[in-house]
Amino acid sequence: MLPSTAINGPFFRVPAIFASIHTVVAAESTRHGGVSQWPFASLNLGINTADDPAHVDENRRRFFDALGVDPDRFASSHQVHGTExxxxxxxxxxxxxxALITNEPNTFLGVTVADCVPILVYDQENQAVAAIHAGWRGTVGGIVVKTLEAMQTAFGTKGSTCYAYVGTCIDETAFEVGPEVAEQFAAEFKRIDPYTEKIYINLKSANTKPLVDFGIPTAQISISTFSTVLNNDDYYSFRAEKGQTGRMLAVIGLRS
Known part of the structure; x- marks a missing residue:
């Protein structure tokens, strides 16, 4: 799989997997460059937070302007940690x-995250894209599989012509879960600390496997090396900041 080395913008990073595909706009925001005050400092893009709405509006204006995207062409959803x-x-x-999918040019899809996994997919042959929000519930519910199957039905998508990015989220070293959550994950995605017997889940790996199983070549998948917890200075973490924090956006779309 490709490293996640990204091009740095003022408010976002562009996943390397998409950097040379000029028809694709893809980015993952950081927490820098906005106007929000603590605890939302500073580029909070989450409209369902307790932040000043005027600050969020200005942050979104800055983000989309830097990305070269008309915010009136943006599509998103109020996420419910489901699999629709x-x-x-x-x-x-x-x-x-x-999860959102489209083959409409100049319609840009986005998901908000602050520990959950953003997954971006581009089908080069059929010119279609997907933006996926995968928390642990969505992960065990198979949201990646359901999204790829929806793309297959709607656009004729097959794995061999897809490119995918598994984005920045809570890392395996920080995502401690109880046994009732752990039992829903396959053993390959679980780690039990031999000293504390605490259980940890690797959400990046759990969401990468269905991409590979669908037939996306590993050379066409990039995984973020960043962590919302370990790199909390650059990214928001709901868990690390005890729920009082902002949200990032992961965005993908096709230029006409």
């Missing part, structure tokens, strides 16, 4: 979906 997938035919704000 929406085929987007135009920009707007939707309700109850954790």
């Amino acid at each position: 997938v929406l085929t987007v035919t135009g920009p707007g704000r939707y309700e109850g979906y954790d």
Whole structure:
């Protein structure tokens, strides 16, 4: 798999897997460059936080302007940690979906995260994209598989012509879970500390496997090396900041 080395922008990083594909706009925001005050400092892009809405609006304006995207062409959903997938035919704000897919040019999809995994997919042959929000519930519920199957049904997507990015999230060293959560994950994604007997889950690996199983070559998958917890100075972490924090956006779309 490719390293996640990214091009740094003022407010975001571009996953290396998409950097040379000029028709694709893809980025993962950081927490830098905005106007929000503590505890949302500073580029909080989450509209469902307790931040000043005017600050979030300004942060979003800065982010989209730096990305070269018209915010009126943006599509997102109020996420519910589920597995519903929406085929987007135009920009707007939707309700109850954790994955969005489209083949409409100049319609940019986004998911908000602050520990959960953002996954971005580009189908080069059929010119389609997906933005996925995978928390632990969505992960065990198979949201990546359901999204890829929805792309296959809607656009004829197959793995061999896809490129994917598994984004910045809570890392395996920090994602401690109880046995009731751990039992829902395959053994290959669990680590039990031999001294404390605490259980940890690797969400990046758990969401990479269905990409590979779908047939996406490992050379066409990039995984972020960053952690929302270990790199909390650059990214928001709901867990590390005890729920009082902002949100990042992971965005993907096709330029016409």
